[in-house]
Amino acid sequence: MIDTAAAILIVEDESILAMLLEDFLDDLGYTPPAVASNVSQALRILDTRVIDFAILDINLGGEQSFPIADALDARGIPYIFMTGYGAAGVPERLRDHYILQKPYGAEALKKALASGGQMMQAASDRKSIADL
Secondary structure: OOOOOOOOOEEEOOOOHHHHHHHHHHHHHOOOOEEEHHHHHHHHHHHHHOOOOOEEEEEEOOOOOOHHHHHHHHHHOOEEEEEEOOOOOOOOOOOOOOOOEEEOOOOHHHHHHHHHHHHHHHHHHHHHHHOO
């Protein structure tokens, strides 16, 4: 599971869904996340804040979140996708990331966060090896 003190970024264009996800995270004891509703907002957050993990909706009001995924990959920040389209909506090159199927509940989110915790540990391990 992701550490509850982790700096999480939520990228979701539907404000109700973003608030629901924030509530789920709050109920699980997480620090309040940063929230963006489009690609440019998310990229600004990545440039100005430390982010440990991200949850990306794929379809953001007609634009896709893949540029955010690329920016996260470049920074070594783990992330998951959430979508109503399933794996079919994710390009092949990004399908190794966990996909949280919408609509989801608290238990599905917990499972996604557990996967995210494993990704964060793997990223930390890679960084430690690179620092040697």
